[in-house]
Amino acid sequence: MKGKETDILNSLNLKNMPYSVPEGYFEKFRSEARKEARPRRSIWNRFAPYAGLAASFAAIFAIGTTVLERTTDEFELSQEDYMLFADGASLSAIYDMADESQFAEASINEEDIIEYLIYSGITAEEVEQYK
């Protein structure tokens, strides 16, 4: 007990708060802090209509895509259609697309080739040379 009486931390009035605050500080702080709860709620309120609009567009797009996918018939291009639209394709691509039997059926003999070469501007001598 005697020790407690001589204890500086007990004997002096040190527990009193030595700090102070500006006048009206706590009232001002409380009113500011109370507002803190409101802006956070109103941010959602402010953006909720836009979020709803965006969600509606997304839903319309998704439904439209699904309906179109289910209602549109898939059509297949025939071999001839491919050949018709193959202007831009390379010669080898057209060859790849064609059925080999189409070429086999066409009987091309040596005379036809010579005729084609001469028609293309190659002289008869040159044809003879490579024959």
Place this chain on the structure above:
Amino acid sequence: MTDSEIISLYEDGRHEEAFNGIVDTYTERLYWHVRRFLCSHEDTNDLLQDIFIKIWTALSTFRGDSRLYTWLYRIATNEVLNHLRKQKIKAMISLDSAGSILERRIDEDVYFNGDEMQRELHKAIQRLPEKQRIVFNLRYFDEMKYEDISEITGTSVGALKASYHHAYGKVKGDLEKLIR
């Protein structure tokens, strides 16, 4: 407003009113709790705003496992510790010690109205290690029970008693040196 009134407001879905109840009841208590660590009014004011934002955002996570007031003190104490750690890093960069910065703040504080012994007491507290400073402030000034401090800090009662004993001895020693 009591803690149970605040909690029942929240449970009724009246979140804003519950938060306002916390603001009304705890602003001053949390302010002084923070101020004892940070010394400066401006720093305390800034941190207290952050603390209330944290409380507002974390309110939905309060499950009632701990009492409301220890939960609030825990948020405040964690924020204080984070702030002090950042200050410590800044002090290291400026080749100063965090303790001496805080001691200087006490000397420069225009809102410090205490006498010389109180000034030395608060300087001595700033020289304590982090954990000892927490337990000393909560026990000596707020006269909080060890069980409550344990809920706030997550440290066992036994360890807290030991920390307080060490802190008390150091602070007492520092003050006694001044009056000899």
